Amino acid sequence: MEQNFGFVDMLEERRKDCDFFWATRSMDPLLPHRLPPESVYNRDKIIQSVLLDAQVRVAIDTIAKTTGMEVKDLENNARAMINEMASKADLATVRWLGIFITKAMKRMFLRIYVNEINLSHLKKETQISQIQYVYVPTHRSYLDFILLSYILFSYDMALPNIAAGMDFYNMKIIGELLRKTGAFYIRRRFSDDLLYKQIFRSYINTIVSHSDRAIEFFLEGTRSRSQKSTMPKYGLLSIILESLLQGDVPDIHFIPMSISYERPPEELLFVYEMLGIPKPKESTTALFRSLSILQNPFSHGCIYFNIGKPISARQFVDMAYRKRKIIHPSFKIPSSVVEDIAYSIIESHKKDTVLMPINIIALLLNERIQINPKEPYTLDSFIKDYQWFKSFITKSLKALMYETKKISNNNNDEIKQEILKSLKPHDELIVFDSSNTLKLKQRHKGIKLQDQSNVKGYFLSERTMQIAVPAINIAIYINPTLAFLAEIAFITTTIEENGTQSEVALDRYQLLRKLLSTEFVIRPIEDKDLIKIEWEKSMNILLSENCLYMAENLIRPGTNTQLFSILHNVMLPFIDVLYVICTLLFEWSERTSDKLTDRIILIEAQKQVEKLMFENRGWCQHPYCLSLDLYNTTWSNLLSQGIVMAHPEHTNIYQTDKAKLAYLISALRELPLRRPVGTYVDGFPSVILMPSVNTQAKL
Template sequence: MEQNFGFVDMLEERRRDCDFLWATRPMDPLLPHMLPPESVYNRDKIIQSVLLDAQVRAAIHTIAKTTGVEVKDIESNARAMINEMASRADLATVRWLGIFITKAMKRMFSKIYVNETNLSNLKKETQISQIQYVYVPTHRSYLDFILLSYILFSYDMALPNIAAGMDFYNMKIIGELLRKTGAFYIRRSFSDDLLYKQIFRSYINNIVSHSDRAIEFFLEGTRSRSQKSTMPKYGLLAIILESLLQGDVPDIHFIPMSISYERPPEELLFTYEILGIPKPKESTTGLFRSLSILQNPFSHGRIYFNIGEPISARKFVDTIHRKRKVIHPSFKIPSSVVEDVAYHIIESHKKNTVLMPINIIALLLNERIQMKPKEPYTLDSLTKDYRWFKSFITKSLRALMFETKKINDNDEIEQEILEALKPHNELIVFDPSNTLKLKQRHKAIKLLDQSNIKGHFLSERTMQIAVPAINIAIYINPTLTFLAETAFFTATIEENGTQIGVALERYQLLRKLLSTEFVMHPIEDKDLIKTEWEKTLNILLSEDCLYMAEDLIRPGNNTQLFSVLHNVILPFIDVIYVICTLLFEWNEKTSDKLTDRTILVEAQKEVERLMLETRSWCQHPYCLSLDLYNTTWVNLLSQGIVIAHPEHTNIYRTDKAKLAYLINVLRELPLRRPVGTYVDAFPLIILTSSVSTQAKL
């Protein structure tokens, strides 16, 4: 996509208009599901349809038979469940909320850029199609679903049926307000509740087939605290795809939407959550307390809202599947089909991510801290590095960076950098000597109940170093959407060169181990892996980051690019090694049963020790991330390296032979340790000042 193409600042017009007149304007919201009137169900009719559903009725009678409870009592329970769940659209409520949300958006954000070209194309398509639409945004903030609804309302499009968690349902007043904007509520876990499961399945089937509004849900399930894609959750997606087999809709189009925040509202909270400090419980009081972020105008910079190409479910759910459903009504869509659809949506999310200047600035600052910790990072030096790296990531890797004008000379680049730092003046600033510094964002937290800590209880010294470092890493992570493959490559090449076959094997290993972390579709076909590898190699060869000498691949003259890519992937590899080592030594070191909780605590404890006491593995504070441990654990489970106990829930054992092999291969990787560490550089890079957290922890 060309720079600037299709993006419009939707707040520009709002700043000229009267909010009340705009929100109460005459409108006939565009309904994206063009159904004949007799096929459209209102809320009451959907509830009735769910309660009469054959599988719901069967579940009611099964429960009555096995428990001895009266059928009418179970039916009453079923009605309460569906009433708790079902959305209730109300345009008047949307209008009044629109006034408040407009004022908040204009205060918090300098601009909200929407890809208006793609949105207009979507509007045109929905006016001539009878298919159902499912909006699938990225999930980077609680603000995501409010933002999407706000955009749809602004462009006279009907608000969708929005999947929401029970945390919001339990918020006084707010829960019902959200329901009236389209929210339907889902319990976090209900796999053991037969009645709820069947009611939920039937409700989704009904809104897919009989609601004239689209559906919205977050494929990732929960917010990405790391600000990059996370592994998809398949449950709701599978039920939506199952609905296609019923034959009531000709197709379902999934609309991927990528939301990029210059500064997410929960920025500091994400940092603490990554370290194991639990998030505050959602409450109406907490919501009003969070409105303090409105004190400083434009404090959260810009948002970019990009819309991907529609993904047709019929391309995955073919005629064979539909015929099998007719012959065998209990037929379920194969999990491989659900996974394929999910990965296609995630790939669209990645492709349409718009990077911000702060993402590049954070990456370059992280590199400077580790490689030249004693050299001041001046605006002149940063400008030079910024220009170079921005050119690489946008031209060679085709990453999207939206610009309002072409930037050519150093003065304009300096201005872009300084403008980008304004929303981040609580984290990164230039000191009086024009040197880039980090601010100390952490202050001592008094936790009355340490049992709420999700990991190891980290020392105050560790927290002082880790909080600003991980805050920086959160802004680096979006770049990994585009850098991952090239970064893997740099961890496979030795100083004196590596044979082509060895480099390819190492790349395959890292891609497999980190596929969960970077949500990369597993590839078993060696030819496809080699094609990806060769494409990545050619990029690095063209940048003089590598060169070929006979059958060897060697580091090239562009050592700066090699170093940036290598150092950014290092924490992810280090964490895998440390967790594998802990798992291998588990029985010898402890008699405790192996659970996901215990390994998480022990891993964070060991990483803290390595970071403070050694110069070996896990020197970067991001290695303390609980998110990293969770994705590593899931990956090891998927490979059969960690094995669930057949009889005891949440108890695991390990395959020692596979672990030994993996540890040995990881030790043989040609990893280069940076000359500096955050621990050593901390006094030099921190500009101490009074800090205030955005929310009470």
């Protein structure tokens, strides 16, 4: 098999074998949670255990007393809830689905690379330990949980208990099929439903302690449309940790798994969702309609599936916490501990992300459109920049990079083939045109909405959509690089042309780190000494690359202006959106008498950004500033810092701390930001190839 830093193409063998015989092979799936037979509960026993759970009984009695409902009716409700929730693993169903999924995978993807070395280590560990395992993959596509199950089945490992949303439960036939592959279903919101909350808690504790299969859930909660890490959700993680706190299991190992798609199946849908166009409702009909992606073989390129080092929960939940639980049964794990584990998992996700040529191609093309739109890349000039940046990100930043074989430094033909091969799955987005220049293709073909009121943001003009759709499309491929670039990129936005004092640069870095910590999922740090160590590490990288240089106590831009420009420009949309939202919030009472809600500020921010894109050379020139993801993360960050606060008397109404907003606006204005000479608006349509026929896409 073709290998790559421990990665093996698992589809290579599948293309040689008969799918039916492979899926129905004799197998004894490896069960990762080693338990005595009497401690392993089947589905019926799990359901019975949940219904007899003391906390569930207390909830039933409490609701009966407060509402007057009959206990028998509440018990029937509880049984219906747990039956709706519980998984129903069935190997025969997995086998039959395996045949279909194998055929689909071989059609859609050229290769699926699995880090077989790390997977082998995981298999060995599960055979000698008696701890529970929790698989925590990144969430970049609906395909993620199918892919993980497919890989486990391929390597004779038992499928886990998979946390799934009710959207899948409501899909005819598909919902029950997924249940038989291990899915258990969770309602999205149930904080006000005491009975459901206790049943869910008891079910999770029971499968952690009494299932011999692992558990799988997505820490980020929902798919990352931007294709970079998003803030973790702590609810399910904290419930899983309760079993360790109570001593039901000796330890829990979280297994971070990073999934990198050369082209995610929902690529264009993600772009429209980020612009506010609602996603199609999940349904069986929609699923079968989506099978049209199988028409073009290998249309989605490669996948890299990387497995991180296990993270032991016992390192975070020490004996002192467990003793407190014994003395005080109501004791809960401190939120800081849950957050530490969550950030450790996300940091592993980012470190183990595998970059591919399309990520560098998108980054360089985006930069060229902004700084020199009248001189597009030729293939020869692009090869030079591609080789340089690939070397920088893999050697200086230690990023994992797609590479099927070592390419000698001077072998332009091999680099050329790597670039051209990587563009094949993206021929609807990026191409070398007839004159051999690199161009962005127009992907927006018009939208016919059944109901404009469903649009989540401001209803953007057709002209804006024509510019924004392809620009945000390539941003999706830029974003994975930010796992490695973000912190050094912060620094480039703090340095003035004539030099900046180290103390000033550090203060600016600290401010940006705090304001953009939600956007890039950076662990909050209050200790200034620790932040300085982090800053110095990033500074040393930039100094070694001649991107910056020190003169006495001043930090100045260095001779490597190309790297400085790339890092600086890639950070501008995030800072710009932050500034626009802070300004809108500060001026809110003067602009309108409307009550301040998150929905209204989102609409007004997108409206303001669209206006700025066409009117000036200042803030928000990049179309990525229109992405609703940026508004949501900015809003979340301002809430967490107490700059925006929930109104004490009115639900869903907010108020602001104008003094803090004034300080932020002033600090952001003082940043020495350099605006690129070109924009997507100026370059349109010269940098964007228009389709020959203008058809409409119906969403």
